[in-house]
Amino acid sequence: MTPMSEMSVLITGGGSGIGEGTARHFARHGARVTICGRREEKLKAVADSIGPACAYVVADITRDADCARIIEAAVAHGGGLDALINNAGNMLRGPIAEMTREALTEVFDSNVVSGMILTGLALPHLSARKGSVVFLGSVHTRRAYPGASPYAATKGAVEVLAKVLAAELGPQGVRVNCVIPGAVSTELNIRAGLVTEDQQRVRMKALESSHALGRIGTEEELAEGIAYMACAEWVTGTSLVVDGGLSLGISNL
Template sequence: MDFTGRAVIVTGAGSGIGRAAARLFADAGARVLGVGRREDALKATAADHPRIAVHPADLRTPATAREVIGEAFHRMGRLDVLVNNAGATKMMPLAETSAEGIAGLFDLNVTAPSLLASAALPHLRQAKGTIVNVSSTYGHRPLPGAAHYAASKAALEHLTRSWALELAADGIRVNALAPGPTESEALTAAGLPQPVVEQIKQDEAARIPLGRRGDPEEVATWILRLADPRTTWLTGQTLTLDGGLELA
């Protein structure tokens, strides 16, 4: 894949799938702006990758979206690809559901991608660019104990379809990637203790037909394929990449 001369924003670029995507885009010739809260993690992503610039910011703050898009245009002079990858999961059984818990998930998983896409629109129109939203197998499968995470990803998948139609006349393609359980910081970031994280990983690997959790690079490569300028006729779709989990 060749992204030479293209400008890309990857949110959540300080770890996991976002870090792998930022590096793969840079390796493919793109200039990349990586966004996340931890500057040190973003800098580690950018180490040895001079085409990756970093912008530490909290995407749960609504004003961040315009700031990120402004920074990207200022640095790169164009915007071809917006990857809405930053996201969080949270175990929240119905009996323990709180307004704060729901808002925290939706602010990051739904509102932030929406505000970023909105702010990016003039530049994406100019470049006939593309948006890739990172959902989850559980964006279209039930997830007992974490229903609001699943619902936030279902919302993102539906936004993907609606935006694809809304923006088709502008030549902007919008697709989603729905990974299954993948090695990353997601479970730790959800505040789960390490023994629980290890147990969940084992259980997930056992349920996945291909017998293992995903690797961030093998997931991120599909973000690039969806965004590839040569992928010209694909829009409004959600690609599930999960070792067969959604079928099991």
């Protein structure tokens, strides 16, 4: 296992949710962490609370110039780059008959294309350090949720992408894997309209019974899985399901 204390890690969407939890986890174990996102107040709050080990970049991963700037900042802060965590993403929910090409293109750009662009830009640095890429998938690829077809499709693409890139980049010493989270109480769920702030506690309580372990996950538990996939030196081209048994299909909702 690559020691986290020796790593430089870039995490997209690091201002909240799983990205924030992952940034805190790596920093707690001595890594130098760079987070990026579009909301400076969120990023600054996370970076300030972590301390000098964490730098932030205000950027939009759907813009090529911003992607290049993100990679440059991470390399400068960490003295290189050991791991790219493609965590940022958008949720699009609704009946397929109401989907527009513009909306579908936007969610695929954010959830799939941007991670590909960032991976390509990071490759020289990752190859130099025999580093890794971790994509964030979703339990939506294991269970069918009506109305979530665009999001599920992007996450399915990400999971296959990790396998193909693992084969492509392995000869350069770069490992590529995917982590499949279960239900975690994150801001994305609220912004996507899955739950309102008032409904979140009730909704998440109901979700607990769908997990074999009887509860939803924490950001720290997801971060542990992400860190393992980033650090395991002989694991590539695979998906790690960290979902408390949600994908087993238990349903009391």
